[in-house]
Amino acid sequence: MASFCDPDIVSGYAARTEQLVPGLRHLHKMTGLLLAERAPADARVLVLGAGGGMELKALAELQPEWRFDGIDPSAEMLQLAETNLGSLASRVTFQEGYIDKAPEGPFDAATCLLTLHFLPRGERLQTLRGIQRRLKPGAPFVAAHHSFPTQGAEPDKWLTRFAAFASLSGVLAFQSENNIRTMKERLPVLSPEEDEALLREAGFSNVELFYAGLTFKGWVGYK
Template sequence: MTWFSDPDAVARYAEGPVRLVPGFDSLQRMTTLLLQESLPATGNVLVLGAGGGLELKRFAEHAPGWRFVGVDPSAEMLKLAQATLGAQASRVELHEGYIDTAPPGPFGAATCLLTLHFIPAEERLKTLKALWCRLVPGAPLIVAHHSFPQSPGEKARWLKRYAAYAVDSGVPVSDAERAITAISAQLPVLSPEDDEALLRAAGFESVELFYAGFSFKGWIAYKPA
């Protein structure tokens, strides 16, 4: 999306998830704890959609022995990630591009937070398969993104809830209304059932929902051991 190439918009990025994603800080905390279930003290993590660097910083600060590869298509967002990481940047290798840009690994875990909802279903499956190929057997993948029922009435209801949360967080009503119009028209959001089916179709098993915040859902799934 062009928004992620706008330097002024990118500079304000850190404000967005906190105001728009229910429990954003807790989502990052839970993701870190789930990674710690599987990764050794010297584990390596692939972070797809790493622009901004918010989750990379959280992971790095809580696990000083881990190393990371971050991938994002936006050069501006990767600049922000570099700045956000600060002293932790030496432990992170950043790549501009998509999943095919990522090194083959293998990695002990992977995350993809607030990213997959930008990718159409057919490309999303390819992305998930490419993540699967880069993981060691038994490794977890943790994903979280917009995911809500897609029948017209249910879709409208969940988008209104998303807007209500944004307004309650201080976003102007007009901005919140524009946001849900854009999401409805532009984002290839899937239902939770379809999201889980794609994870399984990509080869993952033990798919578990661990996070639900209005229109956002999060899952952990594993490459078979």
């Protein structure tokens, strides 16, 4: 959390994230497409981890009648989201905090992008259950985050590939072995199989993988 209160990190968040996440803009478009399969034209959408506003802006541009509740624990990141959204911010209600601070809904759809990999398994399950409980029956949920094999030499292999992609995108700091080691130590990453099982344990059905970009995976599921 501390890093997302650092003014330098906050100001460069959007550009840096686009360099690190393969196909980020297309991920946002696919998210909008999957939500719109079931969400109505005037949907109310819960966006957990909304700081920065990147997915909020993409979804608001795709669906002009949708309204959003954007939740994030960083006040600085929420301010960045409001700034980046411009006039679209009038369709978003911002709330600082975690899932327990989110309105009860019920919501027509929900997203949690590039967030859950920060949470240990127990907290992740509680967060997913909090999202699921706030959805209408049959409502879609999209999650995407770091998820890769966690046994043996697999983490090193996949994190090296992630670092190489970042370097090709111009993020030179990710070339160092120290950064790879820091990610291994600080991110409680689950394997894709564990992530899917956790979504089902939280109450989501028909869970499907729709996105895979090196270390990042994305799923859609339904209440």
